[in-house]
Amino acid sequence: MxxxxxxxxxxxxxxxxxxxxxxxxxxxxxxxxxxxxxxxxxxxxxxxxxxxxxxxxxxxxxxxxxxxxxxxxxxxxxxxxxxxxxxxxxxxxxxxxxxxxxxxxxxxxxxxxxxxxxxxxxxxxxxxxxxxxxxxxxxxxxxxxxxxxxxxxxxxxxxxxxxxxxxxxxxxxxxxxxxxxxxxxxxxxxxxxxxxxxxxxxxxxxxxENVPPFKITGDTAPFEYMASAYPVNRLDVLPKGQSVAVMGLGLTFIDICLQLTEGRGGVFNELGEYIPSGEEPVIYPFSRSNLPIQPRGPIYGDSRYAVRAYTKQVLQTLVDERSDRKIDFQQEVLPIINEEIQFAYYSTLLETSSEEKVKQYINGLLADEIFSIDQLLFPVMKSLGDRHQSTKAYLDESIKRAEEGELHHPYMAATAVWRELTPQIGELYNFGGFTAESHQYLDKQLWSACCRTSFGPPIANMKKISALAEAGIIQFTIPPQSQISYDTDKQNFEIGTEEEQYTVSFLIDGRIARSExxxxxxxxxxxxxxxxxxxxxxxxxxxxxxxxxxxxxxxxxxxxxxxxxxxxxxxxxxxxxxxxxxxxxxxxxxxxxxxxxxxxxxxxxxxxxxxxx
Structure with a gap:
């Protein structure tokens, strides 16, 4: 409900x-x-x-x-x-x-x-x-x-x-x-x-405020750029039928898409299909990785993955030590998290809580076959030849995983580990508890991927995104790692790589600005x-x-x-x-x-x- x-x-x-x-x-x-x-x-x-x-x-x-x-x-x-x-x-x-x-x-x-x-x-x-x-x-x-x-x-x-x-x-x-x-x-x-x-x-x-991700002339960003999507009614000025790029594929991206579709009179029928109102723009989302955020089902009570007591005890030992020294996140904490992620994945796959059985199974795999935190946070999207179809297939697969839940799907069990360990990671992190280098690594290299993986939207909203992609309102065509430029004469944006460029009329920054x-x-x-x-x-x-x-x-x-x-x-x-x-x-x-x-x-x-x- x-x-x-x-x-x-x-x-x-x-x-x-x-x-x-x-x-x-x-x-x-x-x-x-x-x-x-x-x-x-x-x-x-x-x-x-x-x-x-x-x-x-x-x-x-x-x-x-x-x-x-x-x-x-x-x-x-x-x-x-x-x-x-x-x-x-x-x-x-x-x-x-x-x-x-x-x-x-x-x-x-x-x-x-x-x-x-x-x-x-x-x-x-x-x-x-x-x-x-x-x-x-x-x-x-x-x-x-x-x-x-x-x-x-x-x-x-x-x-x-x-x-x-x-x-x-x-x-x-x-x-x-x-x-x-x-x-x-x-x-x-x-x-x-x-x-x-x-x-x-x-x-x-x-x-x-987000700093514009492109070079601007003068002190003011162009009208066609929105540094924030909130409050969402500010999106009402965007004309129907126009091309609108959205930078970021997280929770804000979902809010933007729903405001530009349902918010303009479109409806999702009982089959989950989108019926356009005719007032929508065409939405072109992109990010550094182009990986959509992983949705999740209800996480409450017995429906959530339980981290092993051993893992919590090891982290608590580090918490106790941080009053005397800095903790190295990469060298000391990340291996503990990775070990728990592997146990969560394989214990769910094998339907066993036996640590010995999980260990034996992992030992029987080749090194490059073992699921790890890298595969969790930075998965490789299967190519179906067409970027839009590849992304939609990845998105639909993520919905199926979420519907199975973290007690039944190995990948979802692995995603739960970061969420469940966040309070203890916070105890280590707060007030500069990590070494400078590992603090920066967590902030700049991992945190956004962790949010994408473990703190996603309800399944219902991600199904709407899939339906919008099926209806052609959302087009997953802009390549990852794209660069952005603004043409002051044409008053539009060029987004893409050296090999592949797309022209759009408007750009919405869908990233949540952090303190800088x-x-x-x-x-x-x-x-x-x-x-x-x-x-x-x-x-x-x-x-x-x-x-x-x-x-x-x-x-x-x-x-x-x-x-x-x-x-x-x-x-x-x-x-x-x-x-x-x-x-x-x-x-x-x-x-x-x-x-x-x-x-x-x-x-x-x-x-x-x-x-x-």
Missing amino acids: IWKKEHLSAEAKQAPSLISHLITNIEELHSHTNHKDAKRIGIVGGGPKGMYALERLLHTVQQEAYEEPIHVIWFNENPHFGSGNNYSVYQPDDLLINYCIGNIDGWLRDDINEQVREQLSLRDWIAKYQTTDSEVTPTDFASRGLVGFYLQDIFMQLQSSLPQQVTISLIVAAVQDVSYTNQFKISLANTDDTLLVDYLLLATGHCY IVRKNSPLYDRLLERGLIEIFENGTYQPGCIAIKQDGRTTAKIDNQEIPLFFYGTPTEGILFDNDSLSRVRNNLASPWADRILQLIDTHDTYAQQER
């Missing part, structure tokens, strides 16, 4: 309207006198991470019986507080989350916020508010818009259970600049007014760097391109040798922390230490002020 917004009751969809009545503006904020003596805490970023941080702050205030007034000012560039852009309730229902609903819980279960009366997981929330007769199971999927309603409902619960001494103001505006002298001065877009806060958390999500501060791909973070409020993280000779933070998410930068109360959470920490891009409350949870540290700083400041008096 795929749960959509249409399956929810009206009561479940009230949050956006209620939130809109909470939004204020700078003028109203300046006119309020009841916030005058309160400590001001700014949160920039209205997505799940910003809300998780807010929830932890409210919980910690209650837990510590803190009595002094606190005023939280929450900034977001649009009214989607709680959901953010990724889970906006206004996006179409064909855009799905890529893991089943049983894995999503907006509440932290190991440290319960007792002030909130009802704390439902996504599954339980859907069960409460759904209007169908269908059973809600943890292996169901849901649209991202539905998840947005769930997240915004959580925010309204927080709002309705605020501690008496805490007030919240919602400001819809993009933060353009931040400076600091005893307080942070926040400059917003489209106004000369500024706001002052005492403490600041940036949970800005995907705030980075050195390349100046985020105006806000550029200014923070210029003002000395952040530093670039360095792991020896390697710079991942992200900010440097301490264990509680605080910037490592100082002014006059004094700590700056500037903190980061979520995507901005990618590169120093591993695998942040999820709804998880526990993975890389900087919200809890941030809340603890904020109250410590306030107490320290208040004590110092009293001594001064």
Whole structure:
């Protein structure tokens, strides 16, 4: 079952309207006198991470019986507080989350916020508010818009259970600049007014911009190039019938294709065939490898591959050692992962859990016959003579593998290993735990392949991509490793190799931009760097391109040798922390230490002020 917004009751969809009545503006904020003596805490970023941080702050205030007034000012560039852009309730229902609903819980279960009366997981929330007769199971999927309603409902619960001494103001505006002298001065877009806060958390999500993958004339990329596909309604300007290239074959590529087809009135019939509306462009996807992302079925409970205890123990030994030395990912970790991948593959193939039988079988194979991490991450696509048909056949085979599942198909069992070991890999990776060279190798050589292999979309959406390819809407014709150039006279793109070139009218960058501060791909973070409020993280000779933070998410930068109360959470920490891009409350949870540290700083400041008096 795929749960959509249409399956929810009206009561479940009230949050956006209620939130809109909470939004204020700078003028109203300046006119309020009841916030005058309160400590001001700014949160920039209205997505799940910003809300998780807010929830932890409210919980910690209650837990510590803190009595002094606190005023939280929450900034977001649009009214989607709680959901953010990724889970906006206004996006179409064909855009799905890529893991089943049983894995999503907006509440932290190991440290319960007792002030909130009802704390439902996504599954339980859907069960409460759904209007169908269908059973809600943890292996169901849901649209991202539905998840947005769930997240915004959580925010309204927080709002309705605020501690008496805490007030919240919602400001819809993009933060353009931040400076600091005893307080942070926040400059917003489209106004000369500024706001002052005492403490600041940036949970800005995907705030980075892709650098154009072609040479541009002047400072501005051409209109025909879209550096991002989000929000997806920006794709509506693309004319029907025109050729549109999409760089990247990951999750964003799927969103683009569905918005340009279903989003324009096309439908998939009961047989899974695509019936065009006539409003579609022709889509030409490509990437460095041209390998489509591997879909997956519902991963939950007993339906997931279980990594051997031995493998986890060996990795834990390395985790224990990393406080004394750097770990070499290539030499020490990769062989462990590869060994588990081989066991997963062959134990599933042979339908046995006997390590001895698996070992005997592998020993009977020639070296080049043994399945390994290289075949998993960098498979060779079978050539059928025609690139489009070869890619579609590969895609269809990947769907069949996913339908069998990781307990029955050897390849899918192997894909599960990386996913299941990600938390331990993160413990080794975080805060520069790997050697510089192996850290760079993981970031630059393996990570995108791991995402393509182990963190794919639901099967239902990949079947739609196959149907679009069958209908000719998607054309897998551009070769891998293609170069891109823009013709300023013809206002189109040439994409291809020396032997093979294709001309297209538009280019959409379907890659998710990562932090590259050195390349100046985020105006806000550029200014923070210029003002000395952040530093670039360095792991020896390697710079991942992200900010440097301490264990509680605080910037490592100082002014006059004094700590700056500037903190980061979520995507901005990618590169120093591993695998942040999820709804998880526990993975890389900087919200809890941030809340603890904020109250410590306030107490320290208040004590110092009293001594001064």
